Amino acid sequence: xxxxxxxxxxxxxxxxxxxxxxxxxxxxxxxxxxxxxxxxxxxxxxxxxxxxxxxxxxxxxxxxxxxxxxxxxxxxxxxxxxxxxxxxxxxxx
Numbered sequence: 001x002x003x004x005x006x007x008x009x010x011x012x013x014x015x016x017x018x019x020x021x022x023x024x025x026x027x028x029x030x031x032x033x034x035x036x037x038x039x040x041x042x043x044x045x046x047x048x049x050x051x052x053x054x055x056x057x058x059x060x061x062x063x064x065x066x067x068x069x070x071x072x073x074x075x076x077x078x079x080x081x082x083x084x085x086x087x088x089x090x091x092x093x
Contacts, residue, residue: 047072049080 042055052072059070060077064084071077 045070047076049076049083 042057044053045056045059046053048069049071054072056070059072060074062069062071062077062081069077069080071080
């Protein structure tokens with residue numbers, strides 16, 4: 001009985017070794033329709049005016065006082081500039 005168990009274990013180890021040699025594990029970065037799955041494509045950022053999240057590559061950029069701001073649209077950027085300039089007009093420092 002012990003011989004049978006040892007033989008079964010050896011056969012199983014041989015089977016697993018042969019299987020991994022003949023059929024290697026697929027690459028961790030899977031590809032679907034030409035795009036890699038699991039790879040970060042872009043970063044989501046938050047619009048400071050409307051607070052919507054959107055991909056950074058689609059952002060409208062504005063630099064105010066050395067601070068980089070990213071907006072979801074030119075309209076949000078214009079509204080932010082208007083609100084920011086009104087705020088400075090009413091509260092001069």
